[in-house]
Amino acid sequence: MSGELIELPGELIERVISVIAETQRLGKEKVSLDSSFEELGMDSMDGVNVLFALENEFDINIPDEEARAVRTVRGMAEGVAKLVAAKARSAATAE
Amino acid sequence: MRRVAVTGIGVICGLGRDLAEYWCGLREGRSGVAPIESVDTTGMRFQNGAEVRDYRQQEHFEDKRADFIDRFAQFAVIAAREAAARARVEWSPRLRQRTAIVTGSCLGGQSTEDSGFVDLYRLGRQRLNPLIIPRTMANAGASHISIEFGITGPAFTLSTACSSSGHAIGQAYWMVRSGAVEMALAGGSEAPFSMGILKAWEAMRVISPDLCRPFSRDRKGMVLGEGAAILVLEPLEAARARGASIEGEIVGFGMSSDASHITQPSADGAARAMMAALEDAGLEPGQAGYINAHGTGTQANDSTETRAIRAVFGAHADRLPVSSTKAMHGHALGAASALEAAATLLALREGVLPPTVNYREPDRDCDLDVVPNVARKASPEYALSNSFAFGGLNAVLAFGRA
Numbered sequence: 001m002s003g004e005l006i007e008l009p010g011e012l013i014e015r016v017i018s019v020i021a022e023t024q025r026l027g028k029e030k031v032s033l034d035s036s037f038e039e040l041g042m043d044s045m046d047g048v049n050v051l052f053a054l055e056n057e058f059d060i061n062i063p064d065e066e067a068r069a070v071r072t073v074r075g076m077a078e079g080v081a082k083l084v085a086a087k088a089r090s091a092a093t094a095e
Numbered sequence: 096m097r098r099v100a101v102t103g104i105g106v107i108c109g110l111g112r113d114l115a116e117y118w119c120g121l122r123e124g125r126s127g128v129a130p131i132e133s134v135d136t137t138g139m140r141f142q143n144g145a146e147v148r149d150y151r152q153q154e155h156f157e158d159k160r161a162d163f164i165d166r167f168a169q170f171a172v173i174a175a176r177e178a179a180a181r182a183r184v185e186w187s188p189r190l191r192q193r194t195a196i197v198t199g200s201c202l203g204g205q206s207t208e209d210s211g212f213v214d215l216y217r218l219g220r221q222r223l224n225p226l227i228i229p230r231t232m233a234n235a236g237a238s239h240i241s242i243e244f245g246i247t248g249p250a251f252t253l254s255t256a257c258s259s260s261g262h263a264i265g266q267a268y269w270m271v272r273s274g275a276v277e278m279a280l281a282g283g284s285e286a287p288f289s290m291g292i293l294k295a296w297e298a299m300r301v302i303s304p305d306l307c308r309p310f311s312r313d314r315k316g317m318v319l320g321e322g323a324a325i326l327v328l329e330p331l332e333a334a335r336a337r338g339a340s341i342e343g344e345i346v347g348f349g350m351s352s353d354a355s356h357i358t359q360p361s362a363d364g365a366a367r368a369m370m371a372a373l374e375d376a377g378l379e380p381g382q383a384g385y386i387n388a389h390g391t392g393t394q395a396n397d398s399t400e401t402r403a404i405r406a407v408f409g410a411h412a413d414r415l416p417v418s419s420t421k422a423m424h425g426h427a428l429g430a431a432s433a434l435e436a437a438a439t440l441l442a443l444r445e446g447v448l449p450p451t452v453n454y455r456e457p458d459r460d461c462d463l464d465v466v467p468n469v470a471r472k473a474s475p476e477y478a479l480s481n482s483f484a485f486g487g488l489n490a491v492l493a494f495g496r497a
Contacts, residue, residue: 067300
């Protein structure tokens, strides 16, 4: 979920932050694009919980391998953006 | 306090359908892991498991009786039959009253429940099968062993996730050692291959997409297994007096709880359980010659277990072989400790340490002698078997060569 530069729509950032804040039972103001999972007090099980909530929110499947390396909200938002874009592309191809 | 001998062992699992087949698999470093057949895993993150292949309940139970017994409890009875037969137990009314049964299971008959609830939630049926409750209850294994042999002494079941059967064997060991009972059948069983259970494990992201590679740097998680192992325990003196064959001795048992996190392991908790087992056995750390590791193949377990072993054994850890047999028989959850207790006893008896298979790359966070890929001749006098459960509940058994 890293390497190339990924454009992040504001609406997507907003939804990712909301999901993380809700799952972690934190106020939304506590979570920003620059927060690391460590700063948010997230451990590995919290991370798995957030992945589950994001998969439901965006109707995507987040592979283990890619998820493992992500340590920040920005990294997570970029990964989600990529998967959402890939889903849109495959939907367009199907049509 | 009495010394406690193991006079019979029974096993059924993905690596072998009886003790002989199991040992053959362990010694040869074979794998019982293959694509899962009993559940359609299309689209799931993992496809492999260590199932008991081609299992036909009719070969073990009459149809009417089989209807009442979930697969997990069937395995418990099958393993108990082999263990009792190998121990050549001569049942008398008094012995039946003075024998305990202690089993471990993490999930009990949840596979029965899973398929039963499909009727309710998906098919909209109003009536459920009345056998769901007696098939699902976690104590069904202990109950059916009791019915099978007419054993009327204390019988109960422990559920401590992946330590279940370690706690079960430990309690039974203490009961025989103290004189509370004259004999015990102890171990555990599990049968986790049903759609709901596999999907729940998938969600936790701890299952490897291919194979289980304990202590290897490229490890990606565990692989589920199923089966049962049961041990027959009795006082060493009594076993000798009746001319029973002695498979080995249980010499100590230690427990601890992490009091830290519901899923993340703690080196401190694991170390305290190993130290408690050594202390209970009256052993110095340097006397242990082999450890059958918990070794699940997750990033977190294997590095944490390594730290714990180094904390307990110090410099001796550099000379102490440690292998995980889970790569071969899978992680059988509540049956895992019992399968591994059997592997540890066989290693002591045969003078061969089973290997950690699927090992590819050293990891400096797991810098132990993990007996990679090939079994090794060695004749340790004492060995430990580690179990560290989700929930932070730890059970360590110490065994001695007969």
